[in-house]
Amino acid sequence: MRVLLSTIGSRGDVQPVVALAVRLRDLGEEVRVCAPPDFRDWIGGLGIPFTPLGPELRSTGKADPAAAPPSPERRRRMVETSIADQFETLSAAAEGCDVIVAGGYLVVAARSVAERTGIRYVFTAYCPVALPSPHHAPPPLPMRGDAPVDGTAGNRALWEQDARRWNDTFGAALDSHRASIGLAPVGDVRGHMFTDRPWLAADPVLGPWPEPGDPDVVQTGAWILPDERPLSAELEAFLDAGEPPVYFGFGSIRAPHDLGRTMVETARALGRRAVVLRGWAGLAPLDDEPDCLSIGEVNQQALFRRVAAVVHHGGAGTTTAAARAGAPQVVIPQHFDQHYWARRVDDLGAGTAHAPGAPTTGSLTEALGRTLRPEVAARARSLAGAVRTDGADVAARLLVAVDSRSPS
Incomplete structure (x- = not known):
């Protein structure tokens, strides 16, 4: 055939x-x-x-x-x-x-x-x-x-x-x-x-x-698609250097203005380290401080198992990858089916649906803070075993x- x-x-x-x-x-x-x-x-x-x-x-x-x-x-x-x-x-x-x-x-x-x-x-x-x-x-x-x-x-x-x-x-x-x-x-x-x-x-x-x-x-x-690619040496070293960071990424879609800054400020407001995916929008951290790492294309299946939470746009693939990994999620939907995935993550208790559009540091900090609660992490881990x-x-x-x- x-x-x-x-x-x-x-x-x-x-x-x-x-x-x-x-x-x-x-x-x-x-x-x-x-x-x-x-x-x-x-x-x-x-x-x-x-x-x-x-x-x-x-x-x-x-x-x-x-x-x-x-x-x-x-x-x-x-x-x-x-x-x-x-x-x-x-x-x-x-x-x-x-x-x-x-x-x-x-x-x-x-x-x-x-x-x-x-x-x-x-x-x-x-x-x-x-x-x-x-x-x-x-x-x-x-x-x-x-x-x-x-x-x-x-x-x-x-x-x-x-x-x-x-x-x-x-x-x-x-x-x-x-x-x-x-x-x-x-x-x-x-x-x-x-x-x-x-x-x-x-x-x-x-x-x-x-x-x-x-x-x-x-x-x-x-x-x-199974992904067997190893994480880069730089990313491995960053992950090993402290507590699990928060992953931020918008994949290959347009990102709200200044989103990279908002993401890093949010992580720091909660005392967390950050991994920021540059993606097609070219997101970047505020500075070169050691609590943040900017990365390119990555094996999400391997990375998401080692982060405290995944903050993303709500694409079907990223939502599924985070759920499979047992990672709590904050979904910031922009268009089309992303609004649906945001609601599903929230309804399943595995994360938080942020309001659509551009987040502020305050709104994203509040959403991520709720998502990092132990009961949400436990629900996300439980959900992982049910994903086919x-x-x-x-x-x-x-x-x-x-x-x-x-x-x-």
Whole structure:
């Protein structure tokens, strides 16, 4: 079986796809990955055939999060360019493949390419709240410029509004390209992308589908990429030099202004040392004092087991990694599914949901202080044992099993 896995987004969107690719390869299947060019060296270094999709995204991490959103005309041009590139790139990459697996929410053309080439298509969400359900409201999708959800409307009405926004944003560009390859127009862009039986690559304890036993959603568990990289000598020395520090990081998303300063001031206010992940936003400590260490890309699975708490933006991958490690969390959500993960961490008693947006030293100190309480640490350790690690294997074996039943 030949599998094309594709996604568009930051590390949190790409790493689950890579985890599935590695597991499929271990099972003897052929895989290739389409993702933003930022990840070419990493994925290529794993020995996985890689095709770049779209522009580099790293520069977006340094963009001002308070800047005005793009105008409707610029957003329209961005959508048209993205969809045109998807049709061209995915069509070439899918040659000889048996199935396309689309991870995340922006690979709008993947199902059309699969339809044109006559192969299977699987859509995978990374968070329950991204899939329509009367039990929750839809998250805003930044590329569409969504306004905050109207909490006075019922969830069903909000999902209907969400479907119309998908059509308004992507419908014209998608249908234009479909017509050019002989396919009929799509009346429901979101339903077309998500299919009648989407997959959910989220841990069933951290992010349960709200309708247990629902046959229309396949919850595989989170797709986790095992990481055996050692920590750097500098980081090992820092960890060994005192009590467990607090980890601060915003991964590859935009960070509020002066967040690095706020993080270090918070740690010092509580008498804690700090490890600050630079990330795409280039976060940095205030100074060169020995109580803080600035780091680059790191093995979170190893590091999070050795910190007092993890303060982060609420990406699905970081939330799951911290939960697996038994580390208490402070989640400072910025957009999309991060608000959901913040609430889940808080509801599970394994940390604190900070208010969205930019924290102050006072607000972050209060949130971290609550999170460092012994009872929260105990709950986080207890939760660690319930988090599954076999999601990528479940998904890989499901793909292989379905393929083995397909007619030759």
